[in-house]
Amino acid sequence: MDDETYERIIFLDDPDLNEPVMVIGLEGWIDAGIAATTALATLLDTIPSTLLATFDTEYFIDQRARRPIAKIVDGVTTELTWPEIQLRHGRDGDGADVLFLVGPEPDFHWSDFVESVTDAAGRFGVRLVVGLGAFPAPTPHTRPVRIIGTAPAASAHLLANVGSVSGELEVPAGIGTALELGFADVDVEIVTLWARVPHYVASMPYPQAAAALVDGLARISGLTLDSGRLRAAGEDARQRVDDLVTNNPEHASMVARLEAAADQSEGTSLGEALPSGEELAAELERFLRGEGR
Numbered sequence: 001m002d003d004e005t006y007e008r009i010i011f012l013d014d015p016d017l018n019e020p021v022m023v024i025g026l027e028g029w030i031d032a033g034i035a036a037t038t039a040l041a042t043l044l045d046t047i048p049s050t051l052l053a054t055f056d057t058e059y060f061i062d063q064r065a066r067r068p069i070a071k072i073v074d075g076v077t078t079e080l081t082w083p084e085i086q087l088r089h090g091r092d093g094d095g096a097d098v099l100f101l102v103g104p105e106p107d108f109h110w111s112d113f114v115e116s117v118t119d120a121a122g123r124f125g126v127r128l129v130v131g132l133g134a135f136p137a138p139t140p141h142t143r144p145v146r147i148i149g150t151a152p153a154a155s156a157h158l159l160a161n162v163g164s165v166s167g168e169l170e171v172p173a174g175i176g177t178a179l180e181l182g183f184a185d186v187d188v189e190i191v192t193l194w195a196r197v198p199h200y201v202a203s204m205p206y207p208q209a210a211a212a213l214v215d216g217l218a219r220i221s222g223l224t225l226d227s228g229r230l231r232a233a234g235e236d237a238r239q240r241v242d243d244l245v246t247n248n249p250e251h252a253s254m255v256a257r258l259e260a261a262a263d264q265s266e267g268t269s270l271g272e273a274l275p276s277g278e279e280l281a282a283e284l285e286r287f288l289r290g291e292g293r
Contacts, residue, residue, distance in 0.1 A: 017099075
């Protein structure tokens with residue numbers, strides 16, 4: 001790591017870690033049902049963590065797009081809290097080391113950010129990197145949330161554990177894609193897990209998807225993680241959606257069609273059960289235009 005890279009990341013501790021898994025959950029890109037954000041928040045609530053490093057806020061963050069929060073007491077400005085990208089360290093239920101890269105997606109200097117993160121991963125001997133995300137998909141809320149993955153070519157074998165969308169797909173990219181290719185360049189395995197959130201609930205919290213991401217992370221990394229709290233919240237969310245659908249014949253008909261398609265796909269390979277690239281691109285475009293509801 002050169003001196004300039006050191007200036008972009010500030011290490012606050014230097015523990016001796018044993019082949020940690022790095023979990024990436026940066027806010028600011030596609031996160032249908034706020035599933036990835038909820039999954040990360042739950043992990044940090046259940047796994048005590050310490051701040052390991054921070055990144056140069058003024059270099060990576062547009063402070064007019066992500067304004068700091070002012071604290072005002074009786075008219076007196078007492079504090080200004082700046083948006084911050086953090087690298088945190090914790091241990092799972094069996095004591096395995098875990099690193100969490102959390103905070104806002106960087107606005108500027110993506111290549112420098114990728115270099116800083118990959119260098120930090122090398123410093124601590126990271127064995128596997130797992131990103132978390134969620135996208136709107138033509139799937140019913142009455143069926144289990146399914147996970148797909150994306151990975152660079154060198155880590156493509158990891159997709160056998162989660163499946164992937166077949167065919168060619170071009171969509172706008174987030175920092176996670178840049179990190180996938182950056183980690184491939186330094187020979188560290190990486191996969192991004194994406195929860196498929198029913199498109200008609202993509203703009204509301206959907207804890208079922210967050211639970212699926214936590215379970216997927218545990219399965220692919222070997223970490224011991226607990227999604228029980230999220231699954232309990234998911235039952236409540238499903239009941240609320242059931243009530244909404246029941247009171248709208250058009251929505252009920254749509255869900256019935258999605259259920260039929262999902263049931264027909266049972267028994268096929270995971271790739272065959274997933275939407276085509278064109279279907280996925282259409283749903284993403286609608287979501288990004290704010291039509292997710």
